[in-house]
Structure formats: structure tokens, C-alpha cells
Amino acid sequence: MSSGAIRSLAHRCAVSALLREIDHREFARGARAHRLIHDAALDDLRASGRGAILASFHLGPYLYVARPLVERGFHVVAIVDDDALGRARERWEHEAARMPGRLELMPLFSPRTLLRAVRALREGAIVAVFLDGGAGVAGPGPDSGRQIEVQFCSMPIRVRTGAAYLAQRAQVPILPAIAFRDSWGRRIVEYADLVAPPSRDDPEGAESLLRAILPWFERRVLSHPEQWNGWLLPMLMWARTGAAPSANRESVEQTLARVRVLLADRSATARLIADPVRVGAIERGEDRVLVDGARRLVLVTSRLGIRVMDAAQRRTRLADLPRRIPAERAELALEVTRLVLSGLASIDEPDRA
Numbered sequence: 001m002s003s004g005a006i007r008s009l010a011h012r013c014a015v016s017a018l019l020r021e022i023d024h025r026e027f028a029r030g031a032r033a034h035r036l037i038h039d040a041a042l043d044d045l046r047a048s049g050r051g052a053i054l055a056s057f058h059l060g061p062y063l064y065v066a067r068p069l070v071e072r073g074f075h076v077v078a079i080v081d082d083d084a085l086g087r088a089r090e091r092w093e094h095e096a097a098r099m100p101g102r103l104e105l106m107p108l109f110s111p112r113t114l115l116r117a118v119r120a121l122r123e124g125a126i127v128a129v130f131l132d133g134g135a136g137v138a139g140p141g142p143d144s145g146r147q148i149e150v151q152f153c154s155m156p157i158r159v160r161t162g163a164a165y166l167a168q169r170a171q172v173p174i175l176p177a178i179a180f181r182d183s184w185g186r187r188i189v190e191y192a193d194l195v196a197p198p199s200r201d202d203p204e205g206a207e208s209l210l211r212a213i214l215p216w217f218e219r220r221v222l223s224h225p226e227q228w229n230g231w232l233l234p235m236l237m238w239a240r241t242g243a244a245p246s247a248n249r250e251s252v253e254q255t256l257a258r259v260r261v262l263l264a265d266r267s268a269t270a271r272l273i274a275d276p277v278r279v280g281a282i283e284r285g286e287d288r289v290l291v292d293g294a295r296r297l298v299l300v301t302s303r304l305g306i307r308v309m310d311a312a313q314r315r316t317r318l319a320d321l322p323r324r325i326p327a328e329r330a331e332l333a334l335e336v337t338r339l340v341l342s343g344l345a346s347i348d349e350p351d352r353a
Contacts, residue, residue: 036068037190041175044194046072051121052194053174054128055163057217058229060180061187066128068189070101077104077120078128079113114166121170129163131210131217132230148207149240152218155296156240157230159214164206167197176213180224192216242296245342256337262318262347263333272321272336274312274345281309290344299342308335312345
């Protein structure tokens with residue numbers, strides 16, 4: 001992919017993130033999806049009189065995959081991350097109260113969730129599960145639940161297998177569903193045909209079922225890549241990170257000495273640069289990390305590291321850093337050295353050209 005295409009994708013990702021926040025607000029106000037694709041699957045589900053697993057991905061306005069079911073009178077049990085549960089409960093349940101059906105939210109990691117979900121399926125409810133997100137290197141870890149590593153959109157990610165195991169245990173079908181925005185910004189919700197569960201005595205059935213439906217999701221994610229959370233927050237999907245950067249003592253001392261000179265020389269034109277499409281910084285509460293998407297690196301950093309990365313993305317002159325970032329010059333020099341040796345940033349010196 002060319003650098004121009006990558007930057008275009010990055011811009012579309014930023015727009016998608018803004019639209020996603022609008023989607024959350026509009027969901028609370030009762031905004032409806034503009035169009036449904038293959039909603040005959042919902043008629044088949046109604047005719048079966050059975051429960052089902054609604055399996056989806058965090059693509060586009062993903063909240064809306066369950067909404068048409070609640071609007072048609074189904075009882076939907078949505079299993080969501082604990083963080084999302086706290087943010088979404090009030091507006092989701094408040095809006096659902098005005099629909100013919102019923103929406104119930106359950107925490108992903110509660111020990112009672114599995115039993116409650118199986119009971120709900122046997123009672124004819126629809127259990128909604130998002131297969132991606134929260135299972136990657138930034139999530140609880142591979143030992144915290146049923147997950148497998150798969151190749152998805154040309155990268156290794158972890159996906160949850162709980163949906164397939166629930167379908168197998170309760171002997172109910174899976175209904176793949178996805179939501180996205182078209183080129184005009186309209187919300188679209190698409191359903192696939194119902195997929196029959198594997199037999200209870202098939203030890204490999206759940207995993208095989210999951211692998212069988214993933215291509216359906218992958219084709220739609222690739223059609224709207226900027227709308228997938230896997231690009232916006234890749235650590236939540238990655239199955240593993242790349243190798244940690246390393247440097248020997250000699251390279252550290254040489255780079256540190258060079259950086260100290262450039263920080264002190266007011267006439268030097270050297271700039272600290274970092275590609276904002278490839279690398280970035282994320283702050284959440286007390287957690288601060290630097291991310292290199294191309295190499296799948298997630299590196300713990302400090303507030304100073306965040307500020308230096310921001311300066312690098314702005315192609316700031318090294319001589320201007322002490323004036324723009326309030327820190328001891330020795331600490332600043334060490335932070336710049338770390339970014340350069342880890343490959344997250346580089347020093348552009350036109351005078352040496």
C-alpha cells in the first residue's frame with residue numbers, strides 16, 4: 001500500500017471514530033438504522049421459534065446489529081466488556097424500554113454470565129456476542145477465556161470462541177451480523193443466513209464453526225477498513241506483539257551524545273520526526289503507551305515520552321524541544337534517544353545531506 005493510500009486510510013479512520021461517537025448518542029435518542037440487508041434471516045429466526053447467537057464485529061455503528069431484533073419484539077441478551085457495560089447500560093436499556101422487545105446487558109467476565117446465557121438461549125432469547133476486541137495483547141490475556149489465534153485482514157489476531165461454544169452447548173444457530181456506513185454516511189445493518197451449530201459430541205466443532213464464519217466478517221471489514229476498531233485500537237485485536245527493540249551500550253552512548261549536541265545547538269536544523277500513520281501514543285488514565293502498528297509494538301512510556309512523540313510527529317527541531325517541553329535536558333535527551341533507538345522516531349539532519 002502506498003504512503004498516500006495509508007494516509008487516506010488514517011484520515012478515514014479519524015472520521016470513523018467521530019461518527020462512532022455520534023452513533024452512540026443517536027442510539028440513545030432512538031435513531032433507526034437507515035437500511036437492513038437480508039433481514040429475511042430475522043424472519044427465519046422468528047419462524048424457528050428458537051434462541052440464537054447474534055455474532056458480530058466492532059465495525060462501524062456496531063451497536064445497531066441488535067437493534068432491529070429488539071424492534072421486532074425479540075429478547076436480546078448482549079454480552080459486553082465490563083468497561084463498555086458501565087458506559088452503555090443507561091442509554092441502551094433506557095432506549096430499549098421504548099421498543100416491543102427487551103434488551104438485557106451482561107458483563108463479559110462475570111462467572112454467572114455463561115449460565116445465564118445458556119438459560120436465556122433455552123428460553124428463546126438472542127444472545128449477542130462480539131467476537132473481536134478485548135482478546136488481544138492489551139486485553140485480559142489468552143488464559144482468561146476461550147480464544148483462538150487467526151489470520152484476519154493479513155495480521156494475527158485473537159478472537160473469542162465463546163459464541164460458537166454457546167451455540168454448540170445450547171444447540172442453537174449462529175446469526176452473523178455486521179453494521180457499517182455506506183459512502184453517503186448512512187447506517188447499514190447486514191445479516192447472513194443462520195448457521196447450524198455443531199453437534200454436542202464434536203470436540204472440534206465450536207472452533208471449526210468459528211473459523212467457517214470468519215471469512216464472511218473479513219470480507220466486510222476489508223470493504224470498510226477504516227470503520228473497524230482493529231485499526232483504531234489494534235492492541236485489542238493483536239494476537240501477539242513484535243520483538244522488543246534492543247540496543248547495545250555503544251549505540252546508546254553514541255546516540256545520546258549526538259542528541260545532547262543537537263538539543264544544545266540553537267543553530268542546528270536537525271528535526272525529530274515520526275510518521276503519525278505508523279506510530280502513535282495512547283493515554284488512558286495512568287496508562288501511557290507508544291504503538292508501532294507496522295511492527296506490532298506496544299511500549300510503556302511516561303508523560304514525557306508522550307510529549308516527545310507528539311513533538312516528533314510535528315517534525316519539531318531538536319533545538320526547540322527544551323523550550324517547548326518543560327523537562328530537565330538530561331531527561332529529554334534520554335527520551336529522544338529511546339525513541340530513536342527503538343525505531344519509533346528518527347533524526348533528520350539536512351546539514352549532513
